[in-house]
Amino acid sequence: MKKLFALAAIAAAAFGVHAQDFPGGKPITIVVPFAAGGPTDRVARDLAEALRKPLDGVSIVVDNTAGAGSTIGNAKVARAKNDGYTLLLTHVGMATTPVLYRKLPYNYETDFEYLGLINDVPMTLVGKPQLEAKNFKELRDWISKSGGKVNLGNAGVGSASHLCGLLFQSELKVEMTTVPYKGTAPAMADLLGGQIDLLCDQTTNTTSQIEAKKVKPYAVTTLKRLSTPALKDIPTLDESGMKNFQVTIWHGLYAPKGTPAPILKKINDALKVALKDPDFIKKEEGLGAVVVNDKRMEPAEHKKFVQAEVARFGPVIKAAGIYAD
Incomplete structure (x- = not known):
């Protein structure tokens, strides 16, 4: 029995050192569940650059795993090793796929660690x-x-x-x-x-x-016209006669369930720094996106927000009668 306790203590200590050393020079992969060149891919590549400095200059690779409305890439991260080196960057699909798909290879609430929202688009x-x-x-x-x-x-x-x-x-x-x-x-x-x-x-x-x-x-699709120079003269659907029509898309960062808390904190801390990076903000604003600067940067608030989005979009999708197998 004493040997078992000793082994457990050694394992825990070793894991603690591993978490403390993260990222340790090993490349981090951000999985984007959409094709290269698309908007989510662009956000991921800009964020990867902004994350490098607060994560000690570690190399960050973007992996495009597209298909099945983001569910293939999402599932890939849900099954990935929970050591912080595989992350998921996706958008509102995290909230819509649970309604659109009758059966998913993952659970959006229990198979991911929520790290924080990135932007509203x-x-x-x-x-x-x-x-x-x-x-x-x-x-x-x-x-x-x-x-x-x-x-x-x-x-x-x-x-x-x-x-x-x-x-x-x-x-x-x-x-x-x-x-x-x-x-x-x-x-x-x-x-x-x-x-x-x-x-x-x-x-x-x-x-x-x-x-x-x-x-x-x-x-x-906003209620007010956008200030971005290229878009400022484009009318809203609301003013064009489709009253209260509003759709904004958000992006969030996730890790596999069970990723150690110290590693999650390091990534979340780095994300908060990246979201204040002037170059990242400038790139996002140039595309009409608004970088998040509120409580949704916190993991718990991020998760609550996604749960609320599922409740918001669920009735719309069900009313349309569109499902995917």
């Missing part, structure tokens, strides 16, 4: 360059006369663009042909090429395309 309704509609009123008329022949792209079931599209169709009381992709980047590529008509996507992905005049912007 408005969305924009944009159209292919060939569309003749000059403003939202003309676009709405065109949609009404289309007889359901409008192709509305999204980044996959459970994605931010999917959610925005559901709400948009619900408000207009029209049904469009939804075209899912494995990430926002391929959806945007097809919009630019004219294969789809519309896309409701995050400003982190649309701002540069709007600046370059490669897509037609019709509205933003």
Whole structure:
């Protein structure tokens, strides 16, 4: 019995040293459950750079594990070794997939350690360059006369663009042909090429395309117009007649369940420093995103916020009758 206690003490001591030495020079992997080049990927790469300094200059690698509306990448992190070297950066899909999918290979409440929210991101309704509609009123008329022949792209079931599209169709009381992709980047590529008509996507992905005049912007999904130079003249859907229409997308950071508390604290402390990094803030603001600077940076508040989002979006998704297997 004494030997067992001694072994347990040695193991605990060894683990404590391991946690204390984190990150210890070993690379950290941030899994992004969407394709490279998309808005969540961009946030992850900017955050990875901002995290390097407060994490002692450690190398941080972004791993794009896309597919199944983010659930493949989420599951990968849920199953990963809980040593702090594998993290997940995802968006509102953490709150929508529990409703959209009848069965998930993970539990959003019990299989992750919540580390803090990163940003809030408005969305924009944009159209292919060939569309003749000059403003939202003309676009709405065109949609009404289309007889359901409008192709509305999204980044996959459970994605931010999917959610925005559901709400948009619900408000207009029209049904469009939804075209899912494995990430926002391929959806945007097809919009630019004219294969789809519309896309409701995050400003982190649309701002540069709007600046370059490669897509037609019709509205933003906030209640007030955005201050970003490239977006400040775009009307809101609310002022365009869709009263109280509001969708903002957030990103959060997670670790596998059971990651030691000292390691979680180091990552959370580093995240708080990164969210105050002037370069990171400037990059996010340039894309129309607002960096979080409130209690949602704390793990417990982050988790409460996600639980509230599940309760908020659940009825909308159920009413649409859209489920994924």
